[in-house]
Amino acid sequence: MKNLIEKLYSTGNLTDSEFQRLIDSNEDSGLLAEYADRVRRKYYGNKVFLRGLIEISSYCRNDCLYCGIRRSNRNAGRYRLSRKEILSCCETGYELGFRTFVMQGGEDSYFTDDFMCSLISDIKNTYPDCAVTLSLGERSFESYRRMKDAGADRYLLRHETASAELYGKLHPSEMSFENRMECLFNLKKLGYQVGAGFMVGVPFQTTQDIIKDLRFLQELKPQMIGIGAFIPHHDTPFANEKAGTLELTLRLLGILRLMFPKVLLPATTALGTIAPDGRERGLKTGCNVVMPNLSPVDVRKKYSLYDNKICTGEEAAECVACLQRRIESVGYEISAERGDAL
């Protein structure tokens, strides 16, 4: 394994069969983390960027089999934030030092282009030093264009899987793999800084599927890559499936850092959910972004993508203080910058 890790460190790439061996093994995980940390420090020092996550809607027209807010889940609590509530999250966030706001939600037609554009330009006018990131799923080219013109800087849309076959097993037949891919390339074309990503250990996923994800990311060249373990949600068809492991997620984070030295790599909430020190371990394996929750506490439990999600009871300020402690405990520091990719 040492040879493979060193080859990946010095060249940024491996053959498919080398990736297969590296992913399937759990040897030398300490060495992989060490190299990943060396690379992240070379470009980003010990800085960790904060993104304030505002979960604007738990309504979703989609029915992804893994997701707790899928439309077929009659038990899911539904809410949407008003414009005023969203702006108030931004205000709290700005005072806490956030310079990026991420508005994330299910695919909810209530949030029309007109609504979003006016909200985005309002936020950009009030906080010209902040980046606005959207994570609202698949929309038309025209919609992405209008929101970009209104001032949106970034868009997060996980590709979920680069295998059309696996995609078909995770989504109902009315959802389209091709459309998702097209959305990602449209976002790039429009000049968004783009975040893609996938779940680790989702049902039916093989190592070959993961290698396809790595190859797809090499082609797309996103500025951010979000990965997290799959965690079952009790009200979905995957309720009884096994969660992805911390070990494999960390291994892939290390591999991604070596493949994409300058990428933004979040230590995700899912990572903190599968292990109490998951996010800290992620930071030590190449991650350089954390996304504390700024959503109002009374709606947080309703944005339940998977079971046992952390940070659903804490106020924004508590989350930030908690994360600051965690980040510093492993030798990194919070950066007050917008944190654009290099």
Ligand code: 5AD
């Ligand atoms: N476990 C882990 N991650 C999930 N997501 C959705 N459902 C789950 C789950 N059960 C992820 C998807 C989506 C992101 C917002 O959350 O990758 O893109």
Ligand code: FES
């Ligand atoms: Fe939210 Fe620790 S990060 S409570």
